[in-house]
Amino acid sequence: MKIALLGYGKMGKTIEKIAISRGHTIVIKTNDEDGYDITTADVAIDFSVPNAAFFNVVKCFKNGVPVISGTTGWLDNYKKAEALCQEENGAFIYASNFSLGVNIFFELNKQLAKMMSKLESYKVSMEEIHHTQKLDAPSGTAITLAESIISEHNTYTDWSLLSNKENTIPITAKRIEDVSGTHAVSYTSKTDTITIEHEAHNREGFALGAVIAAEWLQDKTGVYTMKDVLNIG
Structure with a gap:
């Protein structure tokens, strides 16, 4: 699976390590909102900053790329993102915590x-x-x-x-x-x-959950949660 990391801070680097260990390839690593071709990825994982997250998920929807978002602090726009995902027949999982x-x-x-x-x-x-x-x-x-x-x-x-x-x-x-x-x-x-x-003892639990969610979301459409990924609740 080819993964775009939208947000390449400490969490992005931990996700990279976990993803590679599970046999995936990182094709995009960026902290910028533009200047990359999201269509080169099979799935995107967004751990950016609040003022970039909505832009990132919208870009994914419009280009047919499933997206996982773990960025918090942007949820005033969550309903818009959810509606746009349905409109564009996209695939989306947001979680405040992927652990x-x-x-x-x-x-x-x-x-x-x-x-x-x-x-x-x-x-x-x-x-x-x-x-x-x-x-x-x-x-x-x-x-x-x-x-x-x-x-x-x-x-x-x-x-x-x-x-x-x-x-x-x-x-x-x-x-x-x-x-x-x-x-x-x-x-x-x-x-x-x-x-x-x-x-939490370290960031690896969050990173592993995000990668597992990305694996699960590939080839799906719709808005999901970690309950769907883990089949709980």
Whole structure:
């Protein structure tokens, strides 16, 4: 499989290493939005920056190249991307986190929220920790976790950074050097606390998930998620 890496920072370089180890070829490595021929690739993997991601996925749709996007911070345009993908008969997977373990964690979070919605004495809070180069806060993964809780829990209608508002999930975002990513969801009452946590040890889990998603998406059309790739949920 010939892969275009749209975004060639630390994550792009890790994806390159994983992809090559799985027998794939990297035909494009770029941090620019233009100046490359996307049609030379069988699939594109976008780990760029928020202001480039929408341009990149649209370029892929218009040229018939399936695209995986793991860039966060651009989701104001996600619905437009989804509609354009359908219009152009393209293929698209966006995930706030491609780690296989995190996607299992997403399902655990959803099921826990369902159970805890019946127990009003427990209040939910979240914490996420990432490296200091991460541009957005809270992380896309934290937002996905929060939105899943909101969809399953009777009490919560919104999330916010360090908010004490009623019916709002408070998220603490920390930036610490060389932390790949930690997410914790806690339910606390006067008597105890229940916490689920995912800690990434390195970037390889994210990269492997993105490559597996690209392998799965090839020769398909439509908008999918990691649930489809992993057949979970």
